[in-house]
Amino acid sequence: MKPTDWRSSVVYQIYPRSFCDSNGDGIGDLPGITAKLDHLQQLGVDVVWLSPIYASPQDDNGYDIADYRAIAPEFGTMADFDAMLAGMHQRGLRLMMDLVVNHTSDEHAWFQQARSSRDNPYHDYYLWREPAPDGGPPNNWEAAFQGSVWEWNEPTGEYYLHMFSKKQPDLNWENPRVRQEVYALMRFWLDKGVDGFRMDVINMISKPWNADGSLPNAPVVRDGFLQPGFAMTCNGPRLLEFLREMCLEVLDHYDTLTVGEAPMATVTVGQALTHPETGALNMLFQFEHMDLDIAPGQAVGKWVTQPLDLRDLQQSMARWQNGLHGQGWNSLYLSNHDQPRPVSRWGDDGVHRVAAAKMLATWLHGHQGTPYVYQGEELGMPNYPFATINDCRDIESINFYQVATRQLGWTDGQAMAAIRAKGRDNARVPVAWDATAHGGFTQGTPWIDSHPNAEQFHAQGQYGDVDSVFHHYQRLIALRKQHPVLVHGRYELLPSSHPRVSAYRRLWVDQCLWVVTNFSAEPVTVTLPERMASGQTLIGHGAEALTPGMSTLALQPYGAIMVLGQT
Ligand code: TEU
Numbered sequence: 268m269k270p271t272d273w274r275s276s277v278v279y280q281i282y283p284r285s286f287c288d289s290n291g292d293g294i295g296d297l298p299g300i301t302a303k304l305d306h307l308q309q310l311g312v313d314v315v316w317l318s319p320i321y322a323s324p325q326d327d328n329g330y331d332i333a334d335y336r337a338i339a340p341e342f343g344t345m346a347d348f349d350a351m352l353a354g355m356h357q358r359g360l361r362l363m364m365d366l367v368v369n370h371t372s373d374e375h376a377w378f379q380q381a382r383s384s385r386d387n388p389y390h391d392y393y394l395w396r397e398p399a400p401d402g403g404p405p406n407n408w409e410a411a412f413q414g415s416v417w418e419w420n421e422p423t424g425e426y427y428l429h430m431f432s433k434k435q436p437d438l439n440w441e442n443p444r445v446r447q448e449v450y451a452l453m454r455f456w457l458d459k460g461v462d463g464f465r466m467d468v469i470n471m472i473s474k475p476w477n478a479d480g481s482l483p484n485a486p487v488v489r490d491g492f493l494q495p496g497f498a499m500t501c502n503g504p505r506l507l508e509f510l511r512e513m514c515l516e517v518l519d520h521y522d523t524l525t526v527g528e529a530p531m532a533t534v535t536v537g538q539a540l541t542h543p544e545t546g547a548l549n550m551l552f553q554f555e556h557m558d559l560d561i562a563p564g565q566a567v568g569k570w571v572t573q574p575l576d577l578r579d580l581q582q583s584m585a586r587w588q589n590g591l592h593g594q595g596w597n598s599l600y601l602s603n604h605d606q607p608r609p610v611s612r613w614g615d616d617g618v619h620r621v622a623a624a625k626m627l628a629t630w631l632h633g634h635q636g637t638p639y640v641y642q643g644e645e646l647g648m649p650n651y652p653f654a655t656i657n658d659c660r661d662i663e664s665i666n667f668y669q670v671a672t673r674q675l676g677w678t679d680g681q682a683m684a685a686i687r688a689k690g691r692d693n694a695r696v697p698v699a700w701d702a703t704a705h706g707g708f709t710q711g712t713p714w715i716d717s718h719p720n721a722e723q724f725h726a727q728g729q730y731g732d733v734d735s736v737f738h739h740y741q742r743l744i745a746l747r748k749q750h751p752v753l754v755h756g757r758y759e760l761l762p763s764s765h766p767r768v769s770a771y772r773r774l775w776v777d778q779c780l781w782v783v784t785n786f787s788a789e790p791v792t793v794t795l796p797e798r799m800a801s802g803q804t805l806i807g808h809g810a811e812a813l814t815p816g817m818s819t820l821a822l823q824p825y826g827a828i829m830v831l832g833q834t
């Protein structure tokens with residue numbers, strides 16, 4: 268079976284809870300997605316990544332699964348799922364489901380069984396440890412959503428491990444029965460016609476066990492017992508072995524597209540996991556660029572920020588572009604359901620919002636790899652002005668707020684400012700479809716408030732506007748289909764005569780593609796890379812028209828240009 272060549276594909280991520288509500292209960296659902304498939308077809312994307320829709324107590328909005336083969340009632344029925352999948356395939360769209368198998372929900376039957384007794388056949392599906400000599404947790408790891416990664420289980424008199432919330436116990440991948448369970452549920456969905464998987468924190472499944480079966484303490488980087496433990500379980504010793512087994516057992520038998528979410532992954536890990544011959548996944552989500560605005564030398568993590576230095580971003584992209592060229596494959600993303608809106612984070616969501624959203628898109632889509640568009644990004648949706656913690660719904664932000672204001676001495680104002688800047692709910696505000704109430708997301712009351720400025724960026728208002736962000740994404744996606752240099756071209760970072768202007772090129776056969784983008788709110792004039800002036804502008808906004816012989820280029824605030832020429 269000739270695998271589909273997905274390298275010129277563009278993926279659209281749907282966060283079902285916030286995409287489109289079809290029955291007025293304020294929660295997005297599967298019939299709502301089916302009703303909006305023409306929007307995706309018009310945009311020109313090829314693949315949909317659907318965040319979790321499985322039965323779940325929704326402690327972490329579905330990333331805590333209680334039944335992998337059942338649809339959460341609030342999202343619809345299996346018949347709704349089948350109709351949505353059929354609608355996608357009819358439009359030539361392929362579907363990647365979210366595979367969340369580093370952990371389950373504590374309400375999953377496996378865990379219910381496992382926590383009942385040490386002799387239960389499911390007990391070894393999870394990770395249990397005796398208390399430390401002082402009766403406390405077995406080691407000093409802090410979980411991603413605050414608190415210890417260890418939770419006491421009275422019935423068996425031991426602790427269980429949860430890297431995320433205590434309602435998300437980690438699975439024991441050392442147990443071959445657990446791995447077979449995962450392969451079976453993957454086949455269930457692939458046999459239904461699903462086209463691949465986005466794999467949640469997949470590089471955390473192999474834990475760094477000591478010879479005596481204990482887990483090492485995390486380095487002490489701050490006062491107190493708990494220390495950041497997240498990185499301790501990333502890129503573990505048996506990761507590639509488990510993923511190669513997954514290929515032999517499942518993936519090699521289907522025409523699939525796979526992307527592994529891999530926090531703390533390095534270029535070396537990227538090469539190992541996505542190498543066309545020796546790897547196991549088509550691509551990864553790595554986080555190096557997502558962590559560049561985290562202030563160094565502080566132990567609170569992402570909530571303490573620093574301005575983005577464009578050179579850091581350039582260097583990071585260059586590392587991955589060059590590191591995986593011919594050795595693997597990159598994903599390209601600036602946003603998803605865990606990150607704030609890029610136009611607010613690295614652009615401008617005021618007077619220059621449209622130009623900034625287009626600039627970031629041109630910059631990202633000019634690179635080698637598979638671009639991901641997160642719902643609302645194609646409309647230039649900005650962050651949300653969360654006023655109080657009651658406006659928020661995300662366990663990560665709510666837990667952070669509690670700890671920051673109760674234990675770290677942060678004021679409400681300081682904590683809310685951090686949440687407005689980095690909170691995940693920024694990405695989970697309902698999509699704005701039209702000028703009606705709640706941006707037409709629901710006829711009811713949305714589960715989280717809709718954006719107060721939806722009238723500025725709703726889809727209906729952009730379909731007919733050739734200068735809109737939506738049209739810009741449509742053209743960028745079409746260019747990837749027309750120009751092989753965008754798919755295969757080798758990346759080269761170019762010197763830039765301005766600290767807020769990025770310049771790079773792609774080289775393929777005798778073709779050269781230049782991408783020059785202004786990351787500042789000021790008009791700038793930069794030195795033109797050689798031979799660019801005689802090229803053909805493929806897409807540009809806020810950029811001076813090129814004429815042969817030009818040596819400089821004037822860019823408006825957040826202006827950008829992509830030019831095709833000869834080497
Ligand atoms: O995210 C893992 C992950 O890396 C995030 O926790 C990220 O670091 C953080 O949110 C940034 O603030 C995946 C899912 O994408 C996320 O939604 C889940 O909460 C998490 O795994 C647990 O399943």
Ligand code: CA
Pocket residue numbers: 288289290291292293294295296341
């Ligand atoms: Ca609904």
